[in-house]
Amino acid sequence: MLSKYEVVIGLEVHAQLTTDTKIFCNCSTTFGNEPNSQTCPVCLGLPGALPVLNKKVVDYAIRTGLATECTIAPRSIFARKNYFYPDLPKGYQISQFELPICEHGRLDIETAEGSKTIGITRIHMEEDAGKLLHDSSEGSRVDLNRACTPLMEIVSEPDMRSADQAIAYLKKLHQIVVYLGVCDGNLEEGSFRCDANVSIRPWGQKEFGTRAELKNINSFRFIKQAIDYEVQRQADILEEGGRVIQETRLFDTASGTTRSMRSKEEANDYRYFPDPDLVPLLVSEEWIEQARLELPELPAAKIERFIKEYDIPRYDAEVLAAERANADYYDALVKLHGNGKLCSNWVMGEVQRALKDSDLAIGDCPVTPQMLAGMLGRIDDNTISGKIAKKVFDAMWQSGKDADTIIEEQELKQVTDLSAIEPAIDEILAANPGQVAEYRGGKDKLLGFFVGQVMKATKGKANPAALNELLKKKLAGE
Amino acid sequence: MQLTDLTIHQLHDLLREGKTSAQEVTRAFLDRIAATDERVNAFITVCQQESLQQAAAADARLKAGDGAPLTGIPLALKDIFITEGLRTTCASQILNNFVPPYNGTAVAKLKEQGAVILGKLNMDEFAMGSSNENSAFGPVRNPWNGDCVPGGSSGGSAACVAARQAVATLGTDTGGSIRQPAAHCGVVGLKPTYGLVSRYGVIAYASSLDQVGPITRDVEDCAILLGAVAGYDPADSTSVDQPVPDYRATLKDGVKGLKVGLPKEYFIEGLDPAVKQAVEKAVDTLRGLGAEPVEVSLPHTDYAVACYYLIATAEASSNLARYDGVRYGQRVDQDRGLIDMYMQSRAAGFGPEVKRRIMLGTYALSSGYYDAYYLKAQKVRTLIRQDFLDAFNQVDVILTPVAPTPAFRIGEKTADPLQMYLSDIFTIPVNLAGTCGMSLPCGFSQEGLPIGLQLIGRPFGEETLLRTAYAFEQASDWHRQQAPL
Numbered sequence: 001m002l003s004k005y006e007v008v009i010g011l012e013v014h015a016q017l018t019t020d021t022k023i024f025c026n027c028s029t030t031f032g033n034e035p036n037s038q039t040c041p042v043c044l045g046l047p048g049a050l051p052v053l054n055k056k057v058v059d060y061a062i063r064t065g066l067a068t069e070c071t072i073a074p075r076s077i078f079a080r081k082n083y084f085y086p087d088l089p090k091g092y093q094i095s096q097f098e099l100p101i102c103e104h105g106r107l108d109i110e111t112a113e114g115s116k117t118i119g120i121t122r123i124h125m126e127e128d129a130g131k132l133l134h135d136s137s138e139g140s141r142v143d144l145n146r147a148c149t150p151l152m153e154i155v156s157e158p159d160m161r162s163a164d165q166a167i168a169y170l171k172k173l174h175q176i177v178v179y180l181g182v183c184d185g186n187l188e189e190g191s192f193r194c195d196a197n198v199s200i201r202p203w204g205q206k207e208f209g210t211r212a213e214l215k216n217i218n219s220f221r222f223i224k225q226a227i228d229y230e231v232q233r234q235a236d237i238l239e240e241g242g243r244v245i246q247e248t249r250l251f252d253t254a255s256g257t258t259r260s261m262r263s264k265e266e267a268n269d270y271r272y273f274p275d276p277d278l279v280p281l282l283v284s285e286e287w288i289e290q291a292r293l294e295l296p297e298l299p300a301a302k303i304e305r306f307i308k309e310y311d312i313p314r315y316d317a318e319v320l321a322a323e324r325a326n327a328d329y330y331d332a333l334v335k336l337h338g339n340g341k342l343c344s345n346w347v348m349g350e351v352q353r354a355l356k357d358s359d360l361a362i363g364d365c366p367v368t369p370q371m372l373a374g375m376l377g378r379i380d381d382n383t384i385s386g387k388i389a390k391k392v393f394d395a396m397w398q399s400g401k402d403a404d405t406i407i408e409e410q411e412l413k414q415v416t417d418l419s420a421i422e423p424a425i426d427e428i429l430a431a432n433p434g435q436v437a438e439y440r441g442g443k444d445k446l447l448g449f450f451v452g453q454v455m456k457a458t459k460g461k462a463n464p465a466a467l468n469e470l471l472k473k474k475l476a477g478e
Numbered sequence: 479m480q481l482t483d484l485t486i487h488q489l490h491d492l493l494r495e496g497k498t499s500a501q502e503v504t505r506a507f508l509d510r511i512a513a514t515d516e517r518v519n520a521f522i523t524v525c526q527q528e529s530l531q532q533a534a535a536a537d538a539r540l541k542a543g544d545g546a547p548l549t550g551i552p553l554a555l556k557d558i559f560i561t562e563g564l565r566t567t568c569a570s571q572i573l574n575n576f577v578p579p580y581n582g583t584a585v586a587k588l589k590e591q592g593a594v595i596l597g598k599l600n601m602d603e604f605a606m607g608s609s610n611e612n613s614a615f616g617p618v619r620n621p622w623n624g625d626c627v628p629g630g631s632s633g634g635s636a637a638c639v640a641a642r643q644a645v646a647t648l649g650t651d652t653g654g655s656i657r658q659p660a661a662h663c664g665v666v667g668l669k670p671t672y673g674l675v676s677r678y679g680v681i682a683y684a685s686s687l688d689q690v691g692p693i694t695r696d697v698e699d700c701a702i703l704l705g706a707v708a709g710y711d712p713a714d715s716t717s718v719d720q721p722v723p724d725y726r727a728t729l730k731d732g733v734k735g736l737k738v739g740l741p742k743e744y745f746i747e748g749l750d751p752a753v754k755q756a757v758e759k760a761v762d763t764l765r766g767l768g769a770e771p772v773e774v775s776l777p778h779t780d781y782a783v784a785c786y787y788l789i790a791t792a793e794a795s796s797n798l799a800r801y802d803g804v805r806y807g808q809r810v811d812q813d814r815g816l817i818d819m820y821m822q823s824r825a826a827g828f829g830p831e832v833k834r835r836i837m838l839g840t841y842a843l844s845s846g847y848y849d850a851y852y853l854k855a856q857k858v859r860t861l862i863r864q865d866f867l868d869a870f871n872q873v874d875v876i877l878t879p880v881a882p883t884p885a886f887r888i889g890e891k892t893a894d895p896l897q898m899y900l901s902d903i904f905t906i907p908v909n910l911a912g913t914c915g916m917s918l919p920c921g922f923s924q925e926g927l928p929i930g931l932q933l934i935g936r937p938f939g940e941e942t943l944l945r946t947a948y949a950f951e952q953a954s955d956w957h958r959q960q961a962p963l
Contacts, residue, residue, distance in 0.1 A: 041578075041579070041580050044805065045800045045805070046560075046578065046579075046580070046806070047560060047566070047568070047573070047576070047578070047681040047682075047800070048559075048560040048578070048582055048677075048678065048679040048680050048681050048682070049678070049679075050677060050678050050713060050714050050715065051715070052712065052713060052714075052715050053715065080796050082795075082796050082799060082843070084799065084802060084820055086802075086804045086816065089800060089804070089805060090799065090800045091796070091798075091799020091800045091802060092796050092799055142804065142805070269844055269845045271795075271796070271840065271843035271844060271845070271848075272843075273792060273796070273843055273848070273852060276684075276685035276686035276716075276793055277682075277685050277715060277716065278715050278716075279715050279716060
């Protein structure tokens with residue numbers, strides 16, 4: 001039944017910006033403090049208070065616009081969106097309406113269905129509302145710490161045709177804003193939230209079907225659930241000869257379903273008009289060029305550079321570039337050490353494992369790129385083996401000491417001149433006459449047993465290649 | 479001569495010379511308020527103790543030789559100015575218990591100079607009105623005739639000066655709210671160019687039109703008080719970043735060769751004969767001083783009142799949304815849910831004129847009507863502004879009546895809001911154009927009610943306005959007349 005219909009999806013993302021202060025006052029944007037402790041006359045909406053635009057917010061919006069190939073408006077306008085709600089102290093939200101700061105952008109995505117360009121209609125700046133706390137027995141309370149926190153709303157064209165495309169778009173957008181450093185991307189705390197406009201139409205039909213706007217989707221996983229549920233719901237309606245009505249629906253994470261919040265008829269008339277307290281925002285060519293110069297290297301460019309400069313497989317490059325902090329770590333490591341593939345193995349392997357075990361972000365990694373590069377150098381010059389290196393890595397992680405100190409302190413230097421341990425080898429051969437006989441009888445695999453015994457006796461310090469060589473000789477009876 | 483009859487500059491000289499003290503002056507004004515305000519009703523709040531404390535502090539400062547022009551000068555503020563720790567009602571029931579936690583910029587500037595704040599003045603609720611009859615604290619009465627209105631919305635501010643209850647006051651002017659009451663009360667009032675004085679800490683009526691300005695006994699005081707509050711404020715995005723001239727320095731430069739524009743659209747039928755005569759005499763006076771009267775045209779004048787009542791009400795409908803009973807102000811909650819709390823609080827908190835304007839403005843912004851009303855009005859506003867800029871290519875100042883009639887009787891126009899709205903017909907265009915205008919006494923009607931002369935200047939042309947007004951004032955004695963109170 002579903003195959004009869006084409007799915008059409010457009011997404012509206014609200015990204016909370018990482019500025020230190022709010023969009024229209026100097027209050028802190030720190031999350032999780034005592035209710036109403038981060039407020040002033042402006043964000044409390046007291047009589048007589050006036051908003052003053054935080055330039056940094058504009059800067060962040062411009063960067064996002066440039067990273068998504070938008071046109072940056074030389075003149076944009078803040079407007080008031082009027083509605084009553086207790087978390088909205090002024091009775092209106094300052095947003096942008098007719099003239100947003102960014103328009104006509106694009107984002108290229110990759111899915112199993114191939115690559116695709118998703119249009120970005122607009123990006124605008126606005127203030128967040130406060131928060132209602134309903135846990136009081138005396139009624140609801142209002143916390144205005146979040147009021148006036150800067151948000152960026154990024155609206156896509158209805159260009160996506162599957163939940164997978166929607167997820168790919170969101171992940172890409174998420175990656176970009178985090179890369180730019182304009183949003184922390186924290187979905188649980190609501191720093192990156194998404195509404196989805198979903199409709200279906202019979203294949204081949206030109207006009208869009210009637211859409212539902214899905215609210216409250218705060219994870220990539222829920223996006224797919226919400227869209228799949230909604231598509232099925234709309235298809236069921238059409239199959240029964242009904243009509244989809246335009247409405248806002250709330251996604252319920254517990255049941256994985258959507259339910260009606262309000263219909264188009266019930267929708268507010270927001271009576272948008274230009275905010276007379278704020279002057280038109282003028283953005284000069286120079287400002288845009290400055291922002292362009294300050295743009296960091298974005299993931300797509302980084303992947304290509306890693307492949308080209310560091311000679312690593314595309315898979316490695318994509319994994320490493322997925323997060324900016326990870327990529328920066330890798331970049332620093334290769335610059336110090338030189339071997340791209342060895343470095344990527346370590347960053348994708350041991351480093352990730354250790355971070356995961358200690359539940360740390362790479363920014364807090366106790367083994368710095370300098371320390372790791374130092375250790376890899378000791379592998380290169382045969383001071384330690386790859387196996388011992390893991391031991392050294394763990395010791396660096398625990399102690400914060402560099403590799404040379406640890407190798408020295410724990411006497412981990414690999415023994416290449418085996419004359420020193422020959423007596424030990426002879427002892428082992430003498431102690432295991434049965435295995436020696438079996439080996440000599442043709443059971444070559446027993447070589448590993450002897451290597452293991454020697455390594456055990458020498459605490460792994462013997463150079464494995466040299467040891468193999470010597471053991472073979474001795475077992476052959478030479 | 480009594481202390482309460484003196485101007486800022488006269489009192490400043492006496493204070494500096496130690497011939498009186500700020501406490502003595504303050505007590506004189508407090509006594510005068512006590513003796514007269516039952517008849518005038520200019521004050522909503524009198525700061526009996528705080529003002530004397532401020533006066534004592536001012537005396538210490540004066541004694542130390544650290545006196546600024548306003549140190550120890552007793553002033554009063556329209557109750558639209560946010561004052562820290564001092565109840566600020568905007569003459570509305572909905573804010574009858576509101577004590578702000580901060581000072582606005584203009585108030586902070588006065589306090590820095592060591593001015594004494596005698597109290598907060600009556601006004602039309604949320605500055606909506608032309609007669610001061612729309613107040614939750616009762617009407618203000620005109621000191622010249624208690625049966626007449628003082629004008630509005632800064633009726634308390636003008637009546638207070640005319641009644642000699644304060645040396646000078648601050649008002650706000652959105653469509654004539656300083657100039658029209660100043661005219662009706664026979665005092666000097668100035669509405670600065672939009673952006674000259676910070677609006678931070680002034681309760682908003684119509685944000686794109688509101689301006690703070692002085693109401694004083696003479697033109698020199700007007701220059702002093704304007705200079706004290708004017709200037710760029712980073713807390714108000716619409717304030718303009720440019721230096722404030724010394725308005726007193728150019729006061730005496732005269733009007734020789736000054737081109738004075740007389741807009742033909744303002745001298746029309748329906749203009750009270752006494753007003754017409756007084757204004758024409760003022761033109762003659764200025765001509766006698768060397769100015770050159772020239773006829774000019776402001777062709778879009780007819781549309782100003784309609785344009786104003788769309789833009790101002792649209793902005794007001796949004797500005798007044800914050801009075802919802804949630805965080806501050808009066809709440810009426812009968813436990814019937816949020817929407818009911820909103821409706822009951824606002825129904826009980828706002829007076830009829832405020833409700834009328836909120837409804838009008840909400841309508842003008844509504845989907846389907848926005849283009850026809852709000853957007854159209856904005857276009858008309860641009861044309862009106864252009865009218866003035868064109869006229870100022872030919873002349874240096876424009877001269878008109880302030881109001882079509884002298885003060886009318888209390889109750890005379892309350893039944894007909896449209897009639898009331900027309901009393902601002904000559905002042906509204908100045909706000910729409912965003913330029914400056916002032917009102918100064920130029921005569922009396924046969925009934926003994928003051929008549930005001932309006933001078934309109936180029937954007938940021940306050941110096942020219944003040945020097946013209948000063949020249950006229952020196953050649954007349956209207957400002958020396960005292961209300962019989």
